[in-house]
Amino acid sequence: MSVSLKRRKTINSIVGIVCTGAALLALFLLASILYTLVARGLPALNLNTLTTTMAPTGENGGLANAIVGSLIQVGIGMLIAIPIGIMAGTYLAEYGKGSKLAEATRFVSDVLLSAPSILVGLFVYTMMVATTKTYSGMAGAVALAVIAIPIIIRTTEDMLNLVPTPMREASAALGAPSYKTVTKITWRAAAAGILTGMLLALARIAGETAPLLFTSLGNLNWSTSLWKPMASLPIAIYQYAASPYEDLVQLAWAGALLITVGVLAINIIAQAVIGRGK
The missing domain is CATH 1.20.5 (Single alpha-helices involved in coiled-coils or other helix-helix interfaces)
Known part of the structure; x- marks a missing residue:
């Protein structure tokens, strides 16, 4: 040798x-x-934790309102982010190749993708909370949507770019207009990847705390109004983790476990979708 x-x-x-x-x-x-x-x-983590609202120490409170508040804000945030992200990603991959608008959109999306979430929260605070003079669940949902949009845009564009060009050419040769080619061919071919991007965006925003501190603030009481301060699991964890009272610290650990299990389940689903797509 x-x-x-x-x-x-x-x-x-x-x-x-x-x-x-x-x-x-x-x-x-x-x-x-x-x-x-x-x-x-x-x-x-017990039934009382899941069914009782947040309360001061010694009153045997739970996390029910925080769980519901997180589900509402994350759900509305995704409802805002999904159509915007998919449409913008489709424009970049299908219609805007080589255009200055597409380059600018891609650049801004990449900047937002790497921007600290606290800056997003401060921006939404300036745009919504400072103008309406009140914290609100809707402001929190908008902040989460701003974080999720660039993830969905990037994933959608990348997945559509992987669709073979001959599939588009075959559709055009049969006389199909561009919008039908996109909706019937390329979206279907890239559906698994686009869905994966949506799930990854969901996993990203589920545990965000900083944007919600500037927007929805938190609420110890039961409130599902989108125009009032709203509780959420990340804020409950933030508030309880540094508490000197052991019962509140235990609730913070329970909330952290709930978020972790939820994010882990979302990632497992995303990996299963990727495998099925392949």
Whole structure:
């Protein structure tokens, strides 16, 4: 065996060991986080936690209003983000290739994709909360939508670009207009990838705290009004985690476990969708 070949094999073995060690370290850290969440959050997760509203320490409160508030704000945020994201991504992939508008849209989308969420919250605060003089669940939903939109745009564009061009040409050769080619051919071919992007966006905004602090603020009482301060799980965790009272700290762990399980379930669904699409 030549010296150079032996040296390459040695380096390859070292790199393989380092990569394996890094993977094991990442798995260990993830397992540690999950174990801590389950160990600390599961004892506090009971029927009372899921059915009782938030309350001061010693009053045996729960997280029901925070759970409902999160579902409302995330749901409305996705209802706003999905059509905008899909349409904008479709424009970039199908209609705007090479145009200055498409380049500007793509640039702004990429900037929003990497922008800190607290800046998004501050922007929506200026646009909605400061003008209406009140915090509201709708402002929180809009802030979450702004975070989700660039994720859906990027995923939609990438998935549509993967659709083979001959499929579009075949549709055009049969006399189909562009909108029918998009809705009947390219959207269907890229449906699994687009759905995955929507689920990833949902997972991203489900645990956002900073934007909601500037917009929906939080509420200890039961409130489903979109034009009043609204509770949410991330804000409840933020408020309770630093509390000196053990019962509130336990509720914070329970809320963290609920969000983690929800995000984990969304990611599992996304991976299953990817596998089915392939």
